Amino acid sequence: MTKQRSNHVWIFVLFILSSINLWGQAGLDESVSRDYEEEKLAYILDNLSERHQLYIRYNESLLPNSRYTYSFKNVSMRDVLRILLNDKGLHFREYQPDKVIVVPAEMVDVDSILTSTPSMINNDKLQVVELGGKSQQGKKCKIIGSIIDARDFSPVSSALIINSNTGAYLSSDQGGGFIIEIDTGTYLFQITSISHEPISVSAHIVGSDVWEIILEPKAYLIDEVIISGSTAQDKAKETIIGIEQISRREIKQLTAFMGGADVVKSILSLAGVTTTGDGASGFNVRGGSIDQNLILQDGTIIFNPSHVLGFFSTFNPDIVRNTTLAKGHIPANYGGRISSVLDITIKDANAKTTTVNGSLGLISSKISLETPIIENKSAILFSGRLSYANWILKSAKDVDVKNSKALFNDFNAKYTHSFSEKTKANLSYFQSYDEFSFADAFGYSWQNQVGQLELRHLINDKLSFSWMSSLSSLKNMQFQPEGLFAFELSSGIDYYQHSLQSIFSLGSHTLRGGVEMIDYKMQPERLSPINDSNTIAEEINKERGREYSLFVNDRYDLSERLSVDFGLRYTLYQQHGPYLLNLYNSEHDLSQDEVIGTRQYDGGVVISYSGLEPRVAFRFNLFEGFAIKASYNRMNQYLQLLSNTATPTPVDIWQVSTHYIKPLMADNFSAGIAHSIENFDYNIDIYYKKLSNTLDHVDFADLILNSNLETETLAGRGRNYGAEFSLAKKGEKLSGRFSYSYSRSEHQVYDSQKRTINQGQWFASNYDQPHSVKLFLNYVISRRDRININFVYNTGRPITAPFGNYIVNGVNIPNFSDRNDFRLPDYHRLDIGYTFTTNRRSSARYKSEISISMYNFYARRNAFSIFYRQETGSPINALRLSVIGTIIPSISYNFKF
Numbered sequence: 001m002t003k004q005r006s007n008h009v010w011i012f013v014l015f016i017l018s019s020i021n022l023w024g025q026a027g028l029d030e031s032v033s034r035d036y037e038e039e040k041l042a043y044i045l046d047n048l049s050e051r052h053q054l055y056i057r058y059n060e061s062l063l064p065n066s067r068y069t070y071s072f073k074n075v076s077m078r079d080v081l082r083i084l085l086n087d088k089g090l091h092f093r094e095y096q097p098d099k100v101i102v103v104p105a106e107m108v109d110v111d112s113i114l115t116s117t118p119s120m121i122n123n124d125k126l127q128v129v130e131l132g133g134k135s136q137q138g139k140k141c142k143i144i145g146s147i148i149d150a151r152d153f154s155p156v157s158s159a160l161i162i163n164s165n166t167g168a169y170l171s172s173d174q175g176g177g178f179i180i181e182i183d184t185g186t187y188l189f190q191i192t193s194i195s196h197e198p199i200s201v202s203a204h205i206v207g208s209d210v211w212e213i214i215l216e217p218k219a220y221l222i223d224e225v226i227i228s229g230s231t232a233q234d235k236a237k238e239t240i241i242g243i244e245q246i247s248r249r250e251i252k253q254l255t256a257f258m259g260g261a262d263v264v265k266s267i268l269s270l271a272g273v274t275t276t277g278d279g280a281s282g283f284n285v286r287g288g289s290i291d292q293n294l295i296l297q298d299g300t301i302i303f304n305p306s307h308v309l310g311f312f313s314t315f316n317p318d319i320v321r322n323t324t325l326a327k328g329h330i331p332a333n334y335g336g337r338i339s340s341v342l343d344i345t346i347k348d349a350n351a352k353t354t355t356v357n358g359s360l361g362l363i364s365s366k367i368s369l370e371t372p373i374i375e376n377k378s379a380i381l382f383s384g385r386l387s388y389a390n391w392i393l394k395s396a397k398d399v400d401v402k403n404s405k406a407l408f409n410d411f412n413a414k415y416t417h418s419f420s421e422k423t424k425a426n427l428s429y430f431q432s433y434d435e436f437s438f439a440d441a442f443g444y445s446w447q448n449q450v451g452q453l454e455l456r457h458l459i460n461d462k463l464s465f466s467w468m469s470s471l472s473s474l475k476n477m478q479f480q481p482e483g484l485f486a487f488e489l490s491s492g493i494d495y496y497q498h499s500l501q502s503i504f505s506l507g508s509h510t511l512r513g514g515v516e517m518i519d520y521k522m523q524p525e526r527l528s529p530i531n532d533s534n535t536i537a538e539e540i541n542k543e544r545g546r547e548y549s550l551f552v553n554d555r556y557d558l559s560e561r562l563s564v565d566f567g568l569r570y571t572l573y574q575q576h577g578p579y580l581l582n583l584y585n586s587e588h589d590l591s592q593d594e595v596i597g598t599r600q601y602d603g604g605v606v607i608s609y610s611g612l613e614p615r616v617a618f619r620f621n622l623f624e625g626f627a628i629k630a631s632y633n634r635m636n637q638y639l640q641l642l643s644n645t646a647t648p649t650p651v652d653i654w655q656v657s658t659h660y661i662k663p664l665m666a667d668n669f670s671a672g673i674a675h676s677i678e679n680f681d682y683n684i685d686i687y688y689k690k691l692s693n694t695l696d697h698v699d700f701a702d703l704i705l706n707s708n709l710e711t712e713t714l715a716g717r718g719r720n721y722g723a724e725f726s727l728a729k730k731g732e733k734l735s736g737r738f739s740y741s742y743s744r745s746e747h748q749v750y751d752s753q754k755r756t757i758n759q760g761q762w763f764a765s766n767y768d769q770p771h772s773v774k775l776f777l778n779y780v781i782s783r784r785d786r787i788n789i790n791f792v793y794n795t796g797r798p799i800t801a802p803f804g805n806y807i808v809n810g811v812n813i814p815n816f817s818d819r820n821d822f823r824l825p826d827y828h829r830l831d832i833g834y835t836f837t838t839n840r841r842s843s844a845r846y847k848s849e850i851s852i853s854m855y856n857f858y859a860r861r862n863a864f865s866i867f868y869r870q871e872t873g874s875p876i877n878a879l880r881l882s883v884i885g886t887i888i889p890s891i892s893y894n895f896k897f
Contacts, residue, residue: 028078035507038067038560057146058102059177132207143180145211147172159193241629242328251317264313271724271739278884281306284767285327287720287745288339291641295342300470307408314432318357318368319383321347328670329617329631332551332567338635338666348416349379361892363389378417385410400439408434422458440482449473462505470497486530492523510555518547545656548572567615573638574608577601590710607659625676637664660710662693681728691718716749736777764798764820771795790831796824830857848895855888
């Protein structure tokens with residue numbers, strides 16, 4: 001780093017550190033600069049409460065139902081509330097330093113209203129409260145109350161407040177509020193809620209007052225967090241098309257393999273997301289390959305998110321806060337992949353209380369712990385998962401299966417420290433390890449490691465910064481443990497990622513900008529003999545590449561009906577030495593026989609690629625809850641996965657762009673509608689994606705330990721297009737989702753007359769599955785029991801197969817079809833799950849549930865692949881391989897305390 005660059009870094013660091021304590025005064029004197037256009041008063045109050053750490057309580061029935069437009073520029077919160085309320089017959093009072101309640105204007109003259117917090121005394125099972133500071137014997141009093149959850153201070157709606165003296169009752173509204181008009185005196189109230197513990201309160205009322213009631217959640221409810229839930233109206237207001245947000249509740253409800261909830265498997269229930277079969281790594285979005293998905297954990301790239309050949313993912317759902325999949329419009333702050341972004345955020349540890357979550361299952365167990373280090377300041381989270389599946393393999397009758405092995409583990413640690421209310425730092429570490437071997441025939445192992453430091457700083461309600469640096473590594477191993485040629489083959493990738501982002505809110509504009517740098521260093525491919533085998537040791541050095549990005553994104557709300565999302569990303573990619581470049585007679589005919597020389601790069605830049613990536617999306621609301629959306633994206637991808645198998649394996653090789661392997665580029669067009677009818681939400685999307693520089697391989701390609709990979713690969717073009725329909729139902733008893741997708745994915749290799757595929761004609765890609773139907777239902781039998789059903793149908797994926805034989809000198813020779821001219825049988829599967837809570841005592845702090853699931857309920861033998869065997873003198877016979885050909889029952893025990 002030059003001295004000048006070093007000075008710039010220190011200036012930035014000093015700026016961040018020096019601004020930590022530069023805060024405005026909180027509470028009613030805090031400055032507010034916000035614009036609201038045609039919004040309801042309830043929305044404005046909720047938005048102010050969320051943005052300014054001020055609890056604003058109100059009864060929804062008191063508020064007018066009209067819409068208002070306001071523009072506040074550096075106005076104190078106290079004056080903002082006066083402007084909002086005074087002309088509507090309302091007023092506000094501060095009854096704690098950070099709590100405000102909205103009251104009718106006629107209550108302003110009552111001397112003792114809201115001057116202090118009501119005193120509440122616990123007297124064993126009965127609570128005693130005194131309301132009203134000044135005696136008004138014989139007069140009517142007005143009690144304005146709110147009921148909140150003791151854990152997170154969220155409002156409790158539909159709670160019942162019963163006056164045992166008179167038999168009168170009422171219920172709390174959606175915001176947890178209620179109003180009681182009553183004579184002075186002493187009353188016994190019963191407060192009950194279906195989701196919280198009931199309480200009895202003896203209230204001595206001597207005047208009008210504010211009453212805040214805190215309820216403890218019932219013990220039989222398992223703590224569930226909605227990660228990014230949204231209504232159809234929210235989706236209709238969202239500019240971005242093709243974005244899906246999965247709640248933690250949905251992840252837990254979906255029946256998974258061996259009873260374990262799984263983040264990646266949950267997105268397979270969404271329209272447009274498929275997999276090539278049971279046991280396949282990764283997932284495919286709208287016909288794209290698995291390497292075209294950008295997978296992030298807290299902003300850091302995860303290259304292999306699979307456990308046990310794809311049956312589990314490396315993400316522990318117990319510690320996940322947000323799960324978002326962008327498959328249509330991709331904002332400019334994301335880059336490097338052309339199909340989708342799966343953005344997963346790990347929650348910060350609780351700095352107030354210690355919590356333990358865990359699960360015991362047939363194949364694996366997990367546990368997570370979060371505990372304060374400095375109360376309300378810092379906390380640490382630990383999470384671990386360990387498998388013990390070998391006992392199942394040992395019980396098999398087949399000798400090869402009995403001698404096989406499958407294991408995995410993962411570990412997360414995250415330390416969070418709050419320097420102030422506006423500055424927070426996270427230090428995290430993630431590791432996962434997998435090993436799978438089939439008897440003494442072959443095996444795989446792979447390991448992820450990620451270390452990350454993040455700093456978030458809020459300057460004011462308009463401007464914030466975040467800085468993230470991470471160091472990561474992926475290591476792969478393929479081995480054959482026995483035989484004359486026993487070997488170990490290792491590969492992998494080390495990468496360093498740094499990013500700086502800022503968000504700036506300016507009226508109807510929300511700007512996000514930043515810079516990012518990723519350094520990819522491919523680990524050498526190493527072949528090593530095991531014991532005294534005849535394998536000859538070999539090592540192939542791999543390339544190194546750096547990707548620099550500069551981006552800006554603007555969310556512009558032109559009106560309540562129309563909003564636009566503009567984005568522009570500039571990327572610069574450089575391949576760095578050392579590198580030995582082969583020179584060919586013709587760049588259109590790359591062949592080992594055509595090498596005419598080499599060029600050695602000891603360092604520096606070998607080749608550079610750059611490009612602008614415009615992104616634009618718009619949303620237009622025809623009426624409430626109905627929106628039309630469209631988008632266009634251009635994206636570049638400088639890193640691709642090389643595999644000469646129909647379904648990728650966990651140890652396939654990542655390849656950076658080089659002189660001969662060009663970056664993949666895509667232009668993506670999407671359009672659709674979002675609508676809501678009562679409890680039903682539906683979306684219809686259509687899309688078309690044009691791809692350039694697609695990477696394919698010649699027939700019978702040799703991709704392992706090959707220093708001339710360009711001779712085994714071919715560049716072409718592709719097109720993905722289709723339509724998606726999804727219908728979601730929400731309800732207390734029955735909820736679920738149905739989707740249908742029509743999707744095509746096709747490639748063409750045409751740029752070389754000597755080296756083509758399929759005679760230069762279009763052919764289906766390995767991930768072309770035209771029809772996909774998915775159904776997920778969740779039915780709540782009682783408040784303790786629920787049942788869920790999951791059904792999946794996909795068209796079988798394409799394969800290349802022999803369609804005949806011819807005999808030469810008495811030898812049967814197969815005649816193979818064109819590339820991917822046949823298909824596997826269609827895939828379909830039904831899963832059923834049942835969950836019930838085990839502890840019935842309402843006072844129990846320990847919470848638990850048991851989940852029973854049946855994966856592949858009707859024992860469908862779905863084909864993972866078809867391979868061919870030829871006996872001497874006989875034609876070739878087709879054999880089907882099914883990874884799971886039977887029903888898989890499982891049981892897991894989940895707990896929290």
